[in-house]
Amino acid sequence: MPIAFEKVSYTYAPGTPFAYAALKEVDLAIEMGKITAIIGPTGSGKSTLVQHLNALLLPSDGQVLVLDRIITHADKPKQLKSLRKNVGLVFQFPEYQLFEETVLKDVMFGPLNFGVSEEEAKKRALETLNVVGLDPMIASKSPLDLSGGQKRRIAIAGILAIDPKVLVLDEPTAGLDPQGSKAMMQLFTALNRKYEKTVLIVTHDMEHVLNYCDNVVVMREGKCAAHQTVKEFFNDGKLLHELDINVPNVLRFKEKMIQSGMELPEGITDIPSLAKAIAGRIKP
């Protein structure tokens, strides 16, 4: 199992009156090649959890296994750079990390830091700009002159250009309009299917979890409260209720229809197939 947390605990500001245990003995194994959603209320340890994946935070206790590397609290910062090459972490509102004069240079910045040659970095930058759906024309513009959505795509391209095996995104759709966030989620699906990246997404949006993710990890009070496939998760009414999760509208609608006596097949998760199933039940 290439990504695994073994009894990982993390405490902020240990030994002070402000000490705060953000993770408490988390045991978790992430499936490679899938899209995994990480959900949970604010302060449940989601962001702390993902920062362990490329060793921005080192576990206070326990160990993290990432692509055959074991990370413990004893690791030295020097040895961690190669790890960051394999796990790309995109922070919340990543547009604030842009700083270069041109978009191209900014996207090239990551690969250059990891020792890729100038030409190769340029080639990768142009490719990834294309992958994230940006016009190569903007490569020579200043990133600061572009719109919020474009900036975010550039920031994501900046991570993708490093060519990590695992891509971790902390609330990538926060602050985007519905079209923008839909396009963003479709981009991650494409990255997963076409480029075989393992994708982890921290999100609050259950519609996104339902429509785009394979597995779901629920964090609660610094612990992993559930880890299931998305299908199992949304069929487990008791768990959903217990975790106080906002079930997507399609599923709620389906539930109401079943309650009012309509027989519908299992496993419907999108509007078109639900509409079709209902249409098939209604006699003309």
Place this chain on the structure above:
Amino acid sequence: MSNIALGRYIPLNSPIHKMDPRMKIIAMFFLLIAVFVPAGYPGYGVLGVFIVSVLLIAKLKLNFIFRAMKPMAFMLVFLLFINILVLRTGYVLVKLGSFTIYSDAIFQTIYITFRLALMIMITTSLTATTKPLDLTLAIEDLLAPAKRFGVPAHEIAMMISIALRFIPTLIEETERIMKAQASRGVDLKEGKFKEKIMAILSLIVPLFVSSFQRAEDLADAMEARGYVPSATRTRYKQLKRTLKDDVMLMVVVLLLAGLIAMAIFL
């Protein structure tokens, strides 16, 4: 970054914490003047006893004071070095070939160390016991008489309080951007000189961009609420001067007078 001791407010419940910030500022000024009264070591002894008792009354831990003084260690080493090279008075302490160290070089450095330590203790006794916002209120009040000469007292106080308010935000933002750039392979500690420059640039540019953005947003938000800098307004928090404050200031003034007397007559 969150363990900087110098200039930090320590929320405790002590008589010093409860004093009127205006009086504390005035007292601090008198004490700082007292540091420069040439009353020699006996003078510093008196002043030192006074300020240490103030810190003890304020329930501050001496450990905290030492941490506040840490940043000046480098300066003192540098000063000692300069003094050894420059000062050629007193008797010879060490002689290494053509290189000699004179006693005054050492004594002078010790004297300045005392002076700096006293100054840090005095300023810490103010900043550690007074909320930053109370400090700015006090500054506004103290500057009020200067309004007649066109000094924008309220605006200055507002600027200081906004600056203070955003220090933790900026620290948080810096940490966030540092992490984001670390994910892009930036290494602030390792690497060649050119790489280090790039690393610092990758931190500073986004910080500036977001700071300007924040400043603009804040200005808009203030304007939207109808904020006019020169408007006369009442204040929620009223500063009150009590007998205790007056007594404290009297003691400080007497101390200053005593030190001046020591400097003249001893």
